[in-house]
Amino acid sequence: MMSSSVIDQTSSLSSQNILISSSNAPIVDFSVGSMPANYGYDESFSKEEDEDESNEETSQFKPRILIMGLRKSGKTSIKNVVFHKMEPTDTLFLDPTTKTNLEDISCCSFITFQVYDCSGQIDLFSDPTCDYNALLKGCGSLIFVIDAQDEDQYHDAITCLIQTVHKGYNINRSIKFEVFIHKVDGFPDEKKMEIYNEIQQRTSEMLVQQDGSDTMIQKIYLNYHLTSIYDHSIFEAFSKVVHKLIPQHRQLERLLDYLCNSCGLERAFLFDVASKIFIASDSLSPLDTQLYELCCDKIDLVLDISNIYAPNDIEGISSDDASYTCVKLNNELYLYMKQVNKFLAFVCVIRDEIFMENRGIMDYNLTLFKDSIKDILLAQQNMSLLANQTNLNQNINNTGSSGGQDLSQMANSLLGNI
Numbered sequence: 001m002m003s004s005s006v007i008d009q010t011s012s013l014s015s016q017n018i019l020i021s022s023s024n025a026p027i028v029d030f031s032v033g034s035m036p037a038n039y040g041y042d043e044s045f046s047k048e049e050d051e052d053e054s055n056e057e058t059s060q061f062k063p064r065i066l067i068m069g070l071r072k073s074g075k076t077s078i079k080n081v082v083f084h085k086m087e088p089t090d091t092l093f094l095d096p097t098t099k100t101n102l103e104d105i106s107c108c109s110f111i112t113f114q115v116y117d118c119s120g121q122i123d124l125f126s127d128p129t130c131d132y133n134a135l136l137k138g139c140g141s142l143i144f145v146i147d148a149q150d151e152d153q154y155h156d157a158i159t160c161l162i163q164t165v166h167k168g169y170n171i172n173r174s175i176k177f178e179v180f181i182h183k184v185d186g187f188p189d190e191k192k193m194e195i196y197n198e199i200q201q202r203t204s205e206m207l208v209q210q211d212g213s214d215t216m217i218q219k220i221y222l223n224y225h226l227t228s229i230y231d232h233s234i235f236e237a238f239s240k241v242v243h244k245l246i247p248q249h250r251q252l253e254r255l256l257d258y259l260c261n262s263c264g265l266e267r268a269f270l271f272d273v274a275s276k277i278f279i280a281s282d283s284l285s286p287l288d289t290q291l292y293e294l295c296c297d298k299i300d301l302v303l304d305i306s307n308i309y310a311p312n313d314i315e316g317i318s319s320d321d322a323s324y325t326c327v328k329l330n331n332e333l334y335l336y337m338k339q340v341n342k343f344l345a346f347v348c349v350i351r352d353e354i355f356m357e358n359r360g361i362m363d364y365n366l367t368l369f370k371d372s373i374k375d376i377l378l379a380q381q382n383m384s385l386l387a388n389q390t391n392l393n394q395n396i397n398n399t400g401s402s403g404g405q406d407l408s409q410m411a412n413s414l415l416g417n418i
């Protein structure tokens with residue numbers, strides 16, 4: 001219904017213009033080990049020689065997401081679809097996970113976190129080979145996946161969730177529990193809401209029952225999402241999980257609010273291009289799922305075009321100031337996309353008459369916006385550096401060894417790239 005014609009591709013469709021010139025892109029310290037190279041992740045960003053060493057040391061400061069759930073609930077599929085661009089239908093052939101996998105995901109400058117994919121085949125809490133204390137201690141968010149298509153297993157899944165919440169909360173009070181009521185594709189909306197309410201109600205009742213009061217349920221952060229890998233709901237839910245782990249999320253939201261107000265935008269997003277997780281969106285109106293899906297499709301379209309014109313060495317989309325892509329929808333709206341840096345893209349929806357009027361203002365404001373993002377990145381890296389320094393000082397105090405050289409190496413690798 002809303003399809004479209006590309007009215008203004010990047011400056012021209014030569015591969016040089018579509019490709020990001022890495023020399024112009026703001027270079028930041030990313031570790032990208034787990035991401036496929038052809039989704040905009042420049043090897044040269046991550047494969048600096050001494051970076052591995054510093055990544056190892058900084059990895060302990062990355063927020064961690066733990067994915068848990070009963071067997072066959074869809075944990076590995078979620079991870080692969082969101083972070084590895086696996087086609088949903090290919091997940092039908094996935095082997096069962098037999099041990100907990102730790103994976104470093106460094107989607108963009110803001111998200112550097114780790115995902116633990118726990119095996120549903122073994123009970124984490126009774127497995128002697130798994131140090132669940134350490135696992136939960138460093139965990140920022142725990143995603144618990146419940147298979148909504150398997151009504152017979154609801155009870156077991158909820159029992160396991162309650163046990164997990166109890167253990168998790170006792171080990172780490174700040175952990176955020178996110179329940180993915182998964183595989184809801186094919187269900188009508190009423191059925192989805194029915195399952196949602198049922199699971200939420202049963203979980204609350206059992207938590208109160210086990211705890212003997214409602215004290216715990218008032219204190220824990222427990223949130224529910226309806227998800228499926230066959231539509232955008234999994235990306236939306238993961239985005240919401242990630243937002244809570246980004247300390248600068250509110251600042252980014254406010255930046256987008258300013259941009260919407262000053263340029264007359266209907267909606268604005270800051271996307272991680274590779275995963276289509278949106279890092280932030282303006283807070284002026286509630287999230288419109290249809291618009292979000294259109295923006296995701298827009299990213300796919302641009303990546304596809306880029307792949308055609310630069311199939312071998314595609315590393316992203318042009319991030320120079322003059323390049324942007326714009327698609328006119330058949331309802332007087334434009335979808336506008338501009339790469340902010342190697343990993344992040346700004347995507348907005350704007351009315352056509354306002355777009356024509358405000359193009360100059362938009363170009364100017366987007367230049368400022370890109371600079372602000374760079375400042376936020378720098379601030380984040382300084383904070384990581386400070387955290388590392390504190391840790392090193394603690395190590396020095398504990399072991400009596402000198403960590404001065406390590407620290408200066410780390411500082412160079414973190415800040416030298418900006």
Ligand SMILES: Nc1nc2c(ncn2[C@@H]2O[C@H](COP(=O)(O)OP(=O)(O)OP(=O)(O)O)[C@@H](O)[C@H]2O)c(=O)[nH]1
Pocket residue numbers: 069070071072073074075076077078088090091092093094095096097098118119120121182183184185227228229230
């Ligand atoms: N219909 C539907 N099927 C899904 C969805 N997500 C995953 N599946 C299917 O569920 C099955 C199990 O998925 P896995 O990702 O292997 O499940 P898991 O939780 O990692 O399983 P274990 O390795 O046993 O812990 C696969 O056949 C997937 O194709 C979904 O959103 N909708």
